[in-house]
Amino acid sequence: MKIALIGYGKMGQAIDAIATAKGHEVILRIDLNSKHLLEKEHLGQADVAIEFTTPETAYHNVLKCFDANVPVVCGTTGWLDKLPEIKAICLEKKQAFLHATNFSIGVNIFFEVNKKLAELMAGQPQYGVSMEEIHHTHKKDAPSGTALTLAEQLMASVTRKTSWVNEESNQPEILPIISKRIDPAPGTHTINYTSPIDDITITHTAHSREGFAAGAVVAAEWIKGKTGVFTMRDVLNLG
Numbered sequence: 001m002k003i004a005l006i007g008y009g010k011m012g013q014a015i016d017a018i019a020t021a022k023g024h025e026v027i028l029r030i031d032l033n034s035k036h037l038l039e040k041e042h043l044g045q046a047d048v049a050i051e052f053t054t055p056e057t058a059y060h061n062v063l064k065c066f067d068a069n070v071p072v073v074c075g076t077t078g079w080l081d082k083l084p085e086i087k088a089i090c091l092e093k094k095q096a097f098l099h100a101t102n103f104s105i106g107v108n109i110f111f112e113v114n115k116k117l118a119e120l121m122a123g124q125p126q127y128g129v130s131m132e133e134i135h136h137t138h139k140k141d142a143p144s145g146t147a148l149t150l151a152e153q154l155m156a157s158v159t160r161k162t163s164w165v166n167e168e169s170n171q172p173e174i175l176p177i178i179s180k181r182i183d184p185a186p187g188t189h190t191i192n193y194t195s196p197i198d199d200i201t202i203t204h205t206a207h208s209r210e211g212f213a214a215g216a217v218v219a220a221e222w223i224k225g226k227t228g229v230f231t232m233r234d235v236l237n238l239g
Contacts, residue, residue, distance in 0.1 A: 001224060004028035004046035004070065006038070006061050007053035010138075011075070014213035015050055022217065043068035048220045054140060055079040062086055062097065071096035071223045075103055075216055077145025087229045098223050098230040101145030103215030107189075108232045110204040114150050114191060117202060118157035125160060127193040127200070132178045134188040142166060142179040146189055151175055154191065186212075 001024045005012045008031040016026050027045055030037045038061065043049065049065045051058060055078035065072035066089060074097070083099060090097040102108070121127055131154075133147040143151070143166050151164045155175060164175040187206040192199060206212070215232065222235045233239070 001025070001221065002027045002045060002047045003220060004030065004037075004043055004049040004065075006030045006049055006051040006065075007076075009052070011052045011209060011213060011216075012050075014209045015052070015216050018210070018213050019217050019220075024217070038064045040064075040068040043070050046070050048073065048224050050075075050216055050220055052076055052216075058082075059086065063089070066090065066093050066095040066097075069095070071220075071226065072098070073103075073216055073219045073223060074099045075101075075212070077101050077148075078141035080145075080148070090229050094227050096223050096226050096228060096230070098219050098232075098235070100215075100219070100232045101149045102187075102212065103219055103232060104206060104211040105215050105218070105236065106211055107146060107204055107206075108215070108236055108238065110189070110202070111149065111153060112238060113202060115153045115157070117191070117193075117200070118154045121193055121200075122157045122159065124193075124195075127195045129154065129158060129161065130176045130178070130192050130194075131164075132180070132188075132190045132192070134180045134182055134185045136183050136185055137181045139181060142181070143177045144179070144187070144189070146187065147177055147179070150189060150191060151177060 003026045008029045028037050049070050049072045051061050051074040058076035058079050059082045133144045155161045161175040162173045164177050169176040190203040192201050219235050
């Protein structure tokens with residue numbers, strides 16, 4: 001499989017290493033100094049593109065992939081307001097788009113655990129609930145995209161929480177999300193349910209970027225040859 005890597009920071013380099021080890025060919029490595037390679041004549045040579053850049057550039061990068069008729073796997077977070085528009089364009093142009101706030105297989109299983117626990121706790125108002133996420137100091141968005149996914153899942157069931165804030169809060173309808181930036185943490189997410197008599201806590205801790213990068217390559221392998229809008233739930237057949 002021929003891969004175009006859009007974004008060649010630490011995550012792009014980790015994806016490059018894993019894809020190459022699996023026998024794939026990375027034919028384009030696009031960073032700020034090689035943005036001209038985003039043109040159709042270059043992108044069109046790839047079987048799939050993997051996009052990890054910034055919230056400011058992701059939208060246009062994905063459109064470039066659509067124009068080149070190349071399926072795109074996108075892991076950039078912090079631009080959720082643009083996702084509905086991108087999904088509509090994808091379907092209109094009969095392209096392929098897969099976005100995930102986190103490609104780690106372990107995290108995607110953790111998402112399912114979070115949803116199930118939230119369903120069980122929906123009728124237990126004696127429990128307060130809060131979240132914490134820890135990332136390295138170069139993380140550009142806060143809360144993390146993964147934390148926002150977890151929050152949305154939680155609030156879908158625990159309806160006494162109607163919104164979130166990125167700070168401590170004692171308001172009963174608010175879900176507090178505490179963001180910490182500590183090197184070299186690649187990512188830890190914790191959900192706490194607390195009551196006067198006991199606590200229930202679930203945590204996912206990443207030990208390196210390898211899990212995220214490996215999941216992105218699996219997603220790229222899966223999306224090749226498909227059209228439509230997908231998530232990691234489709235890739236992992238999580239129903």
